[in-house]
Amino acid sequence: MTELGTAPAGAVLRHRRGWYLYGWGSHVFPTIVVTVFMGRYLTSLAENAVGKAGRVSVVGIPVAPGSLFAYLVSFATVLLVVAMPVVGAIADRTGAKREILLGFGWLGAAACVAMFAVRGGNWQLGAVLFVVAFLGYSCATVVNYALLVDVSGTAERDRVSSTGWALAYVGGGLLLAGDFLLSLFLDDKALLARISLCSAGLWWALFNLRSWQLLAGLPRTEASSGAEPVLLAGFRQLRRTLAGVRRYPLTVAFLLAFLVYNDGIQTVTTIAAQYGDKELHLDDTVLLSAILLVQFVAFGGALWLGRLAERFGAKRVVLGSLVAWLLLVLAAYLVRAGTAWQFYLLAVGIAVVLGGSQALSRSMFSRLIPAGSEAEYFGFYEISDSGTSWLGPLIFGLAYQLSGSYRSALVSLVVFFVAGFVLLARVPLRAAICQAGNVAPDRV
Template identity: 65%
Template sequence: MTAVAERTDRARKGWYLYGWASHTFPTVVVTVFMSRYLTSVAENAVGRNGRVHVLGLPIAPGSLFAYTVTASTVVLVLLMPLVGAVADRTRRKRDIMLGCGWVGAAACVAMVAVAGTNWALGVGLFAVAFLGYSCSIVVSYSLLVDLSVAADRDRASSVGWAISYIGGGLLLAADFALSLFVDKPTLARIALCTAGLWWILFSLPVRRMLPRELGTGIGTARSGSLLAEGFGQLAATVRHVRGFPLTLAFLGAFLVYNDGIETVTTVAAQYGDKELQLSDTVLLLGILLVQFVAYAGALGVGRLGERIGAKRVVLGTLVVWIVAVGIAYELQVGVAWQFFALAGLIALVLGGSQALSRSIFSRLIPAGSEAQYFAFYEISDAGTSFLGPLLFGLAYQNTGNYRSALISLVVFFVVGFVLLLLVPVRRGIVAAGNPPPERI
């Protein structure tokens, strides 16, 4: 192996390691603990049928988490493209990724202080963690282009997702062991705090493994403040992206179906707890099962994408998602094996559908604008999205029924399937100036 190849291999391992470190946020914080714990803290304050008031608006405790995600995503619509523009312009992707990530991780560590009826502190800390994670992942996703060539991008993306699931799964396994000895509120506070500590600890070596500068930007700001230049670059990107309508078409399809994917995974623990009345032990085992099955699923779906084409495989996974939501609607209260079976089905397609979507999009980006374009992509993929949680929250607020709220999400998979089917991906890749793979 040449010296250049060795440096590239080391850098890619560093990128994988950051996925291992940071995936504790979507796995432990978002999917398992914060949705249920924030709901419980709000219920402690006003009761299950009461209302908390945010900026004068009455909100049901069961909708508070979904609305917090929605509000945070609105902020991301403005923030993430700016972060991506600065990252592309300065080439300081490593430092921006880690800096944003450590802010999010610190907020997770501080969640140990959320207790009793202090739901407002929980909302604030989660919002900061959500913003920090999302901005760091924007830059992380753009590194896929810098650290791989077109021929092995599907594989690199799938391996990255698979390793991320193992990282989140190992910490979740430790949380499961702890659940046997402590009460639910204590478990939640410790799990949220240790998710941040894990994130910080395992991302420390990443700074040594990744080069200081990556990408094809100018490397330094030429004049004025960096922030002003970032806004200028963002404006240029918005004008530029209009020249690639097929890239926008794929992004639109992804934004729709990924809303469904991320919202289902975000509210899964809340649904299992509040609607199916499953114990913490069952919920943790089910979601732990997802992490390790998803490891194999991401690798398997990635290989299938290489054989028959990534777009075809993603379309197939969306059909499975539609079936899975329908099954979830029919699950019986308190029946653990049904929950486990559904978790296994979802796990088989979860990582693969997201990894291959990321790989497809990376080919639709013109060279030199990776972080900026992935900022628009990540608005939907940052652990959850805007419309999905909003629809779920509104459905629950108006019906008081989690099953009705969940089944409403089917529309995202159906519409996303149709939109993706209509996108001529090969033409889009060529239009972006990139070589298309043999199979799409």
């Protein structure tokens, strides 16, 4: 584990600001692209092509337009099951964390800018660009999460992680506020979606430039010598890690719990706008303002849960948040169509627990990683934290295709929060930290 004491205090603070700023800039992807616009816009494009009751053909497989986005997310995440741990292994082996982080960040941003060209019934182009952006964002996030170890000590990690999440929500919220204002003057919903998706890419790319400057001089591992290609070396390193992970069964137990409950969290946030549009029949003004509200309430929620973690321990706070998530999903099922105030209340409830449950999960996992393998292990972690995982969207898509009801599909996600709570409660976190060779804070 990186010892912050070996680096000048000024350099550590500068790197921390660069780390915060990358989250500030990149969070527009899960906020604006995934949560607000792409799901609804891609569904509309598919419906334009084949009709609401029709089927689009994806490599010869008939897919309902309402299930297309969920299936697409599942497909992209399956690709990441292999890609992200390898990217993490390469980052750990080469030490080029800044270059890998921002290289993938710019790839994702460029794909978002190109989404301005998606129009009419051309859902295929939108699907390809979304997958590219999704891969870029997710592979960058592997390295971004690993950098938490480089910019914070063990005792302050819950606070730094929570602050990072809080600032990321503000960054995404400010651009979303601009999209909301634009929606008041622009009646063309398709054009609004195209402008918003493109501006998200521009925002992301712009703040990457400043992060590049602030992250200069990050601690680097000793690059391995030899003529072996770095990609092959990454696969070899991944194989060694998979063989060695058996020495840390408690880390694996935590990761399994996280993969389950975070699958539910990410699926809820991904389909929220689609649910409000297609099931509750709320207009764009309500949807955008509700999701905008989430960004700024989540800022306070992340900081609040971070402070609770300092008092009660991160594990207890996350377990409490999972109970809240379960109640929120059940409440969403009861929201009446066309009732905006109920949707706003639901949005506030989600916002309070959203950032904190994610930030504290990240800081908990960072303590369970053996030294020198941070990016690699976060590759496994990010499989479920890349904006969505594959199983939740798949179950949601199947439930909708079989029932034709978004409400029934939403209730299918309850199992993730129940199972995740049980699995996390069984993990002895302090023992897991010691097993990984790290020092446990006073409260875990």
